[in-house]
Amino acid sequence: MLKAPVNRIIPFSNVDGPGNRTSIFFQGCPFNCLFCHNPETIKMCVSCGKCVETCPVKALSFDEQGKVVWDETKCVQCDSCIKVCPNCSSPKIRWLSVPEVMTQLKRSLPYIDGITTSGGECTQYNEFLIELFAEVKKLGKSCLIDSNGSFDFESDPRVLEVSDGVMLDVKAYEKKWNDYLISFDRSLILKNLEYLLKVNKLYEVRTLIFPDRDRENEETVRHVAEMIGDKCFYKIIRYRPFGVRENYLPVLGEFTTEEEYANRYVELARSLGAAKAYLV
Ligand code: SF4
Ligand code: SF4
Known part of the structure; x- marks a missing residue:
């Protein structure tokens, strides 16, 4: 039976799409963003064992x-294992089948508008999403995909057929800034932006605003806003250092982007036609 690595399931979330939603986070991501706020979801565990000895309640062992x-x-969620992992991973992963995820959803389903799959990068488990969404849809709930844009939706649009839309990260437009930030070629992300707009499956675009990066911030916001117009939401997010790996903090800065500074980009986006731009 098809299974996928689930990092965690948050039964109720009001920041992952419209209404009240259950968010399902999958493990593994092809990017390595400097600013990643949950770097323990980037890689799969390689069973090096470093975390086993640090667990205070012996919830980790070798099979x-x-x-x-x-x-x-046994786990008391102290996260000591995540702090010591040298591999940007977590041992707290469950390989679940679609029926197992559906069982987990049972308690929250009566109170939610839908589910959002996230990560890591959930589209790495495309076949799993197709099966899962088909089941969720039978119950009349909506399904959104939170994606970094690394999956080519145009070459395999099956998952879009069973989903209500994509929340797409467009982290940087300028190539050098993009490569520096995310270590992944941006061409596919920009292609997805265009394609998802064309097929009316773009629910939201998200861009992070960094302090003192006027030119880079402006290029990204300008490009996205001109493309999307008022067709979808544009979430402008202030960079916050919380959760960022310690070795990257000196590079990215240890301060949250000022609200006033980030608001300049919301105004810019709106002036270019992105009427649904807003700040978080
Ligand atoms: S979670 Fe990290 S530290 Fe623990 S065994 Fe896996 S790779 Fe090693
Ligand atoms: S979070 Fe990790 S280290 Fe802490 S109790 Fe659970 S498994 Fe052990």
């Missing part, structure tokens, strides 16, 4: 094949 396994019933 017979030498793989690190997590005992959820």
